[in-house]
Amino acid sequence: MAYAHALDALGDPTRRAVWEILRKGPRAVGEIAASLPVSRPAVSQHLRVLRDAGLVRERREGTRHIYAVSPEGLAEVRSYLEGFWATSLDEFKAYAERGGQ
Amino acid sequence: MAYAHALDALGDPTRRAVWEILRKGPRAVGEIAASLPVSRPAVSQHLRVLRDAGLVRERREGTRHIYAVSPEGLAEVRSYLEGFWATSLDEFKAYAERGGQ
DNA sequence: CATGTGCGTAAGCCATTACTTACCGTAAGT
DNA sequence: ACTTACGGTAAGTAATGGCTTACGCACATG
Numbered sequence: 674m675a676y677a678h679a680l681d682a683l684g685d686p687t688r689r690a691v692w693e694i695l696r697k698g699p700r701a702v703g704e705i706a707a708s709l710p711v712s713r714p715a716v717s718q719h720l721r722v723l724r725d726a727g728l729v730r731e732r733r734e735g736t737r738h739i740y741a742v743s744p745e746g747l748a749e750v751r752s753y754l755e756g757f758w759a760t761s762l763d764e765f766k767a768y769a770e771r772g773g774q
Numbered sequence: 775m776a777y778a779h780a781l782d783a784l785g786d787p788t789r790r791a792v793w794e795i796l797r798k799g800p801r802a803v804g805e806i807a808a809s810l811p812v813s814r815p816a817v818s819q820h821l822r823v824l825r826d827a828g829l830v831r832e833r834r835e836g837t838r839h840i841y842a843v844s845p846e847g848l849a850e851v852r853s854y855l856e857g858f859w860a861t862s863l864d865e866f867k868a869y870a871e872r873g874g875q
Numbered sequence: 876c877a878t879g880t881g882c883g884t885a886a887g888c889c890a891t892t893a894c895t896t897a898c899c900g901t902a903a904g905t
Numbered sequence: 906a907c908t909t910a911c912g913g914t915a916a917g918t919a920a921t922g923g924c925t926t927a928c929g930c931a932c933a934t935g
Contacts, residue, residue, distance in 0.1 A: 684785015687923080696858055702882060715924055717883055736881040736932050747858055754855070757797050757848055788893075803912060816894055818913055837902045837911040 679750045682726035687711060688719045692742065695729060699741040780851045783827035788812060789820045793843065796830060800842035 683689055687709065694705050702720065706713040720740055723729040727746030732739050784790055788810065795806050803821065807814040821841055824830040828847035833840050
């Protein structure tokens with residue numbers, strides 16, 4: 674299996690922190706690590722997971738590896754959650770009609 | 775911390791499997807466990823995590839505990855992801871304008 | 876060609892956690 | 906009251922995984 678699902682990748686707080694940094698714009702690995710209380714290799718490993726999940730994308734500028742949020746992986750997670758939305762609302766409606774029990 | 779974020783709760787494959795079963799409609803604990811390759815106590819523990827994350831809700835019918843997907847937790851995850859959507863599209867646009875590199 | 880910079884990978888350690896079985900509590904039926 | 910049904914909890918174990926340091930590779934610069 675190994676992180677097939679994007680939600681596996683987002684299930685770690687540090688990884689979400691990396692993702693939230695990239696949300697502000699593309700960053701090199703070292704820059705990301707400088708903003709976090711973990712080492713650069715740790716960030717590198719997290720980025721690999723995020724990349725395998727399709728959540729970030731990489732490009733190279735000389736020796737620097739620039740990462741950026743990828744829309745595709747985000748869209749995948751979104752559509753996954755959308756599938757729950759309709760049934761969830763139905764449930765909520767029935768729940769309310771029972772009087773909130 | 776311990777599963778403060780709903781995405782932490784959704785970061786486990788078995789827990790997502792539980793959630794996907796509940797997506798089809800409310801179920802008792804034993805019913806859920808019967809659909810999965812893990813024991814009933816394991817399901818019970820996963821349901822507790824999902825419940826603490828606000829992703830599922832519980833009601834009782836006699837000795838049966840009926841679980842159902844909760845809209846609130848789902849909405850939380852959705853709004854979290856929505857925050858990435860706009861910036862992600864901007865990034866994608868810039869990416870395309872660079873020629874897809 | 877040598878040095879410096881920026882990252883990824885390997886190996887190992889430690890904490891987290893997902894799972895099991897055993898047990899206990901509660902509700903309903905006989 | 907006894908029994909059965911249904912689930913949560915406790916305790917212990919095995920595995921996952923997140924982190925570190927050490928190392929190696931690619932690119933740029935003197």
